[in-house]
Amino acid sequence: MITVSASLKKELQEFARAHGCELFGIAPVALFDELEFYPKWLSAGYAGNMDYLHRQLPKRLDARQILPEVKSVIVIGVIYHTPQPLSLEIRDPERGWISRYAWGDDYHDVLLRKLEALDGFLRTRVGAEYQGKFYVDTGPVLDRVFAKYAGIGWFGKNTNLINQKLGSWFFIGELLTNLALEIDAPPPDRCGTCQRCLDACPTDAFVAPYVLDASRCISYLTIELRGVIPDELRAPLGNHLFGCDICQDVCPWNRKAAVTETPEFLPRPNAVAPRLSELAELSEEDFRQRFKNSPVKRAKWRGFMRNVLVALGNSGERAFLEIVKRFMDHSDPMLAETARWAAQRLQTAEEEKREQENVAFSHEFV
Ligand code: SF4
Ligand code: SF4
Numbered sequence: 001m002i003t004v005s006a007s008l009k010k011e012l013q014e015f016a017r018a019h020g021c022e023l024f025g026i027a028p029v030a031l032f033d034e035l036e037f038y039p040k041w042l043s044a045g046y047a048g049n050m051d052y053l054h055r056q057l058p059k060r061l062d063a064r065q066i067l068p069e070v071k072s073v074i075v076i077g078v079i080y081h082t083p084q085p086l087s088l089e090i091r092d093p094e095r096g097w098i099s100r101y102a103w104g105d106d107y108h109d110v111l112l113r114k115l116e117a118l119d120g121f122l123r124t125r126v127g128a129e130y131q132g133k134f135y136v137d138t139g140p141v142l143d144r145v146f147a148k149y150a151g152i153g154w155f156g157k158n159t160n161l162i163n164q165k166l167g168s169w170f171f172i173g174e175l176l177t178n179l180a181l182e183i184d185a186p187p188p189d190r191c192g193t194c195q196r197c198l199d200a201c202p203t204d205a206f207v208a209p210y211v212l213d214a215s216r217c218i219s220y221l222t223i224e225l226r227g228v229i230p231d232e233l234r235a236p237l238g239n240h241l242f243g244c245d246i247c248q249d250v251c252p253w254n255r256k257a258a259v260t261e262t263p264e265f266l267p268r269p270n271a272v273a274p275r276l277s278e279l280a281e282l283s284e285e286d287f288r289q290r291f292k293n294s295p296v297k298r299a300k301w302r303g304f305m306r307n308v309l310v311a312l313g314n315s316g317e318r319a320f321l322e323i324v325k326r327f328m329d330h331s332d333p334m335l336a337e338t339a340r341w342a343a344q345r346l347q348t349a350e351e352e353k354r355e356q357e358n359v360a361f362s363h364e365f366v
Contacts, residue, residue: 001180002126002129002130002178002179002180004126004179004180004181006182008125008179008181009026009181009182011125012024012074012118012121012122012181015117015118015121016076016114016118019114019117019118020078020114020261020262021076021077021078021114022077022078022079022166022170022258022261023075023076023077023078023079023152023153023163023166023170023172024074024075024076024077025074025075025147025150025151025152025184026072026073026074026075026150026181026182026183026184027072027073027075027146027147027148027149027150027183027184028072028073028149028183029063029064029070029071029072029073030149031061031062032145032149034142034145034148034155035060035061035062035142035145038060038061038142039057039061041211042054044207044213045215046207046211046212046213046214046215047214047215048214048215048220048224048225049215049224049225049226050214050220050224055140056140059140059141060140060141060142061142063141063146063176066133066139066140066141066176067131067132067133067176067177067178069131069178070131070176070177070178071177071178071179071180071181072177072179072180072181072183073146073150073174073175073176073177074118074150074174074175074177074181075143075146075147075150075152075172075173075174075175076111076114076115076118076172076173076174076175077147077152077153077161077163077166077170077171077172078107078110078111078114078170078171078172078173078260078262078265079166079169079170079257079258079259079260079261079262079265080100080101080104080107080169080170080171080260080262080265081100081167081169081170081254081257081258081259081260082100082103082259082260082265082266082267083259084100084103084267084272085272085273086245086249087099087100087240087244087245087246087249088246088249088250090239090273092273093239093315093316093317094275094276094277094315094317095239095273095274095275095276096239096240096241096273096274096275096276096279096307096308096311097238097239097240097241097244097245097273098241098242098243098271098272098273098274098296099219099240099242099243099244099245100169100245100272101169101171101243101295102242102243102271102294102295102296103265103266103267103268103271103272104262104264104265104266104267104268104271104294105264105265105293105294106293106294106295106297107136107171107265107295108136108137108138109293110171110262110264110265111136111171111172111173112134112136112173114173115134115135115136115173115174115175116134118134118175119132119134119175122177122179126179129178130177130178130179131177131178132175132176132177132178133175133176134173134174134175134176135173135174135176136171136172136173137173141174141176143172143173143174144161144172146174147161147172147174148161148186148187149183149184149186150183150184151184151185151186151187152172153168153187154186154187154188154189154190154191155189155210156168156191156197156210156251156253157191157194157195157197157198157206157209157210158197158198158206158212158247158248158251159210159211159212160247160248160251162190162191162251162253163187163253164187164190164253165258166257166258167251167253167254167256167257167258168248168251168253168254168257169248169254169257169258190253191209194252195209196250196251196252197246197247197248197250197251198247200246200247200249200250201246201247202218202236202237202238202244202246203216203217203218203221203233203236203237204216205217205218216233217244218236218237218240218243218244218246219243219244221233221237222237222240222241222242222243222244222299222303222307223242223243223298223299223303225303226303227334228306228334228337228338229306229307229310229338231341234310234313234314234341234345235314235345237307237310237311237314238311238314239276239311239314239315240307240311241274241279241304241307241308241311242295242296242299242304242307268294271294276308276311276312276315276320277320277323279304279308280305280308280309280312280323282301282304282305284301287301287304288301302332302334302335305327305335306334306335306338309324309327309335309338309339309341309342310338310341310342312324312342312346313338313341313342313343313344313345313346314342314345315346316346316349316353317346318346318349318350320342320346321343321346321347324339324342324343324346325339325343326339327339328340328343
């Protein structure tokens with residue numbers, strides 16, 4: 001057993017703060033109740049086609065399978081929120097929406113650098129006996145469970161971690177270590193009787209409070225899903241191009257959400273509510289250049305253009321019909337089929353609009 005000085009946690013916390021981590025906490029290593037929920041959630045099919053979530057299950061459920069000597073888990077949180085409008089405030093039908101976490105640089109790289117610095121700090125302070133392994137999303141670790149027990153936030157009914165003071169617009173990363181650091185306590189659930197997020201979800205992705213069917217969530221549909229978007233979920237997708245912020249937009253705990261101090265997370269030019277017509281012109285090379293080192297690249301050009309076509313179809317803007325038609329004979333059957341759907345939807349919207357105008361006109365003469 002390594003002896004840890006009482007001041008080490010405080011020093012580490014100060015070091016983390018100096019490296020731009022607004023949130024910091026230590027979780028114990030235990031078989032938390034939440035870990036039992038995970039296999040049931042997978043079995044229910046709520047992970048959709050995200051097969052990677054089924055991999056390395058024993059490690060996900062027991063951190064000792066990753067680092068046998070693990071004694072505690074250090075969790076950091078880094079805010080990405082910026083003062084730009086919320087997605088629900090954008091009313092321009094010619095614009096799409098990219099989730100606010102994806103406006104700047106890829107968070108994996110940014111947080112990994114911070115964890116690497118923490119790891120280096122501990123290695124220097126403790127010496128050769130120190131062991132540490134760190135992850136940002138990519139490892140077989142149920143990071144949010146550790147974040148809760150590290151006191152970072154509670155699981156909201158929208159399944160996001162919410163911090164009482166800072167809101168929910170933050171990323172997390174974790175460092176497993178063989179040091180028995182002083183642990184923090186999980187915060188109480190402060191959702192109360194609120195259910196704004198459940199009511200606001202456009203695709204009815206919540207099976208129940210705290211339970212998300214990810215296969216219906218716009219984040220999954222626009223980022224993870226590689227094939228066609230199911231017909232019945234295309235209209236509810238609205239103008240979303242990459243991810244969705246609605247269940248966080250409506251959360252009262254985000255009303256005074258803290259703003260990022262991390263320059264890498266500031267929006268790149270044209271990241272906030274980009275013009276759909278401009279995006280429809282992107283070649284594969286343009287896409288690579290524009291979203292280099294951005295989370296958006298995960299959708300790949302093909303998936304992103306599929307989303308652009310759905311958003312164009314949902315816009316109700318007749319002027320977009322010509323753009324959509326250009327994709328109707330595309331060599332990629334997914335894009336061609338989505339374009340035909342979008343064209344049909346724009347035409348139907350136009351006919352309905354004309355009918356309403358006719359009814360209004362005839363009423364004037366009654
Ligand atoms: S991110 Fe959007 S689609 Fe997904 S659960 Fe939240 S509101 Fe629903
Ligand atoms: S919107 Fe309400 S119910 Fe949903 S996470 Fe926020 S506080 Fe909880």
